[in-house]
Amino acid sequence: MQNPTDIPSYLTQSDPVRERFERLKQRKVILDVQQLGKRFATAQGEVVALKGIDFKTYRREFVCIIGPSGCGKSTLIRILAGLETQSEGQVLLDGEAVSGPCRDRGMVFQGYTLFPWLNVKRNVMFGLRMNGASYGQAEQSALQWLDLVGLSKFADAYPHQLSGGMKQRVAIARALANQPRILLMDEPFGALDAQTRAKMQSYLLEIWKNIDITIVFITHDLDEAIFLADRILVLKAHPGEVQELIEVPVPRPRSPAQVTSAEFRATKARLEALIHTPSEATDEDIVLPPITRLTDVSDNVE
Ligand SMILES: Nc1ncnc2c1ncn2[C@@H]1O[C@H](COP(=O)(O)OP(=O)(O)OP(=O)(O)O)[C@@H](O)[C@H]1O
Numbered sequence: 001m002q003n004p005t006d007i008p009s010y011l012t013q014s015d016p017v018r019e020r021f022e023r024l025k026q027r028k029v030i031l032d033v034q035q036l037g038k039r040f041a042t043a044q045g046e047v048v049a050l051k052g053i054d055f056k057t058y059r060r061e062f063v064c065i066i067g068p069s070g071c072g073k074s075t076l077i078r079i080l081a082g083l084e085t086q087s088e089g090q091v092l093l094d095g096e097a098v099s100g101p102c103r104d105r106g107m108v109f110q111g112y113t114l115f116p117w118l119n120v121k122r123n124v125m126f127g128l129r130m131n132g133a134s135y136g137q138a139e140q141s142a143l144q145w146l147d148l149v150g151l152s153k154f155a156d157a158y159p160h161q162l163s164g165g166m167k168q169r170v171a172i173a174r175a176l177a178n179q180p181r182i183l184l185m186d187e188p189f190g191a192l193d194a195q196t197r198a199k200m201q202s203y204l205l206e207i208w209k210n211i212d213i214t215i216v217f218i219t220h221d222l223d224e225a226i227f228l229a230d231r232i233l234v235l236k237a238h239p240g241e242v243q244e245l246i247e248v249p250v251p252r253p254r255s256p257a258q259v260t261s262a263e264f265r266a267t268k269a270r271l272e273a274l275i276h277t278p279s280e281a282t283d284e285d286i287v288l289p290p291i292t293r294l295t296d297v298s299d300n301v302e
């Protein structure tokens with residue numbers, strides 16, 4: 001049996017981190033995913049993309065989803081958004097079944113999805129106008145959201161004039177302008193360089209702190225998941241099933257310096273152990289074919 005003194009302090013009941021999770025679970029359930037399954041019919045036969053996915057997220061929670069490539073993360077988030085229909089199970093948002101896209105769910109994708117022919121302000125106004133807001137109301141609201149993401153000065157700029165990080169900030173403002181209950185993000189910072197990505201993570205936490213929004217965020221980057229999330233849903237592949245839903249014991253407010261903390265490193269080690277389960281074949285198990293040598297054998301680089 002484990003000696004109680006061996007248990008790290010952040011896993012004991014008296015710890016403030018434990019209390020944070022107790023409080024979190026007393027909040028209202030916003031998203032309730034029940035026994036969700038998805039099968040695709042393909043020329044090669046049926047692909048089971050998701051099977052028996054079950055989890056809940058609480059109000060103002062930040063949940064990250066990680067898992068090997070092809071395990072069904074995008075399929076899952078598209079079903080949550082109502083852009084794809086499930087084969088089994090159901091998704092409840094605020095107790096109501098999701099049956100199509102709706103303004104209560106905002107979505108931000110990895111690729112840049114702004115309309116290139118509209119300026120920044122009009123990109124943010126677009127959804128509001130579609131939902132019946134007058135020009136004046138939509139404009140006022142768009143400017144407020146642009147202010148929140150720090151882009152007021154760029155309201156009249158066009159997407160091609162913006163950096164990748166700025167484009168994603170506009171995409172976040174556009175998604176939030178419709179005042180969704182939940183923000184669904186599919187590798188939104190995946191195309192950004194490391195420095196911009198780190199800044200965007202901090203921006204996103206600032207935004208999340210200041211508004212009533214629950215975030216579900218897909219990433220391949222373990223550090224990003226630990227830095228952002230309250231809990232991390234780990235999926236396994238073939239078929240995509242929940243492997244574990246782990247609580248991130250790193251205290252908030254988060255800062256990049258925490259990367260070296262015991263809690264951060266322990267969480268990362270745990271995630272690495274989960275996603276590198278030896279029995280599962282992943283894209284990383286690619287066996288390299290013999291490679292023809294095209295340089296002088298005496299000219300070794302190693
Ligand atoms: N429209 C479709 N038709 C057929 N199969 C599909 C379709 N969309 C996804 N799939 C399959 O479902 C599985 C899950 O795909 P999905 O894109 O959700 O994975 P992912 O975890 O997001 O991958 P990545 O990390 O590479 O983004 C894959 O095997 C994929 O080939």
Ligand SMILES: [Mg+2]
Pocket residue numbers: 073074075
């Ligand atoms: Mg994907």
